[in-house]
Amino acid sequence: xxHDVTVRVRYAETDQMGVVYxxxxxxxxxxxxxxxxxxxxxxxxxxxxxxxxxAVTESGMKHRGSAKYDDELVxxxxxxxxxxxxxxxxxxxxxxGVALTxxxxxxxxLSRADNMRPIRAPEDAHERALAACEPA
Numbered sequence: 001x002x003h004d005v006t007v008r009v010r011y012a013e014t015d016q017m018g019v020v021y022x023x024x025x026x027x028x029x030x031x032x033x034x035x036x037x038x039x040x041x042x043x044x045x046x047x048x049x050x051x052x053x054x055a056v057t058e059s060g061m062k063h064r065g066s067a068k069y070d071d072e073l074v075x076x077x078x079x080x081x082x083x084x085x086x087x088x089x090x091x092x093x094x095x096x097g098v099a100l101t102x103x104x105x106x107x108x109x110l111s112r113a114d115n116m117r118p119i120r121a122p123e124d125a126h127e128r129a130l131a132a133c134e135p136a
Contacts, residue, residue: 001134002076003036009071020067025101026059029091032077033105036089040079040132042125052122054087054107061091061103071095080136082129084120085109090136 013024034044047054067073074094081088086108093101111119121129 001132002078003032003039005032005035005075005077007031007073007075009067009069009073011069014069018068020071022061022063025061025063025093025103026105028073028075028093028101029059029061029077029089029103029105032075032091033089033107036077036079036132041128042132047122047125048112050122051112052119052125053110053112053116055110055116056105057086057108058106059103061101063101065095065098065100067093067095067100073100079129079133080104081106082126082133084126085118087121087129 007028009020013020015021037044044054072095076092076094078090079087080090086106088104088106090104091102092099109119109121110116
């Protein structure tokens, strides 16, 4: 199921035109992803304590509108694909129900103990991710 989280645009996230600078949408994606994972019982902090790291290996976005300073945005996040080693998330950053930016990220599980080498997800995290996955 999609997971929604609300964020308010801060002044530092805007450019001279008062519009959210494009790279800040990746930060909004991270907020959405982190909160969705937490709600699904998969905590980034716990994974890191266990020696796992999730690294973004791919990202993309398409802008259809502009967010501005002090706008209240909803970041809607879906987990679209789960493999033993990767997670693919999709996002819609919306204002008043209208998608301003859509995008995706793919994350790979890495082993902190083994020089950040790709590794299989821990079984419990994999099972929780599968349960939260909503294929397109």
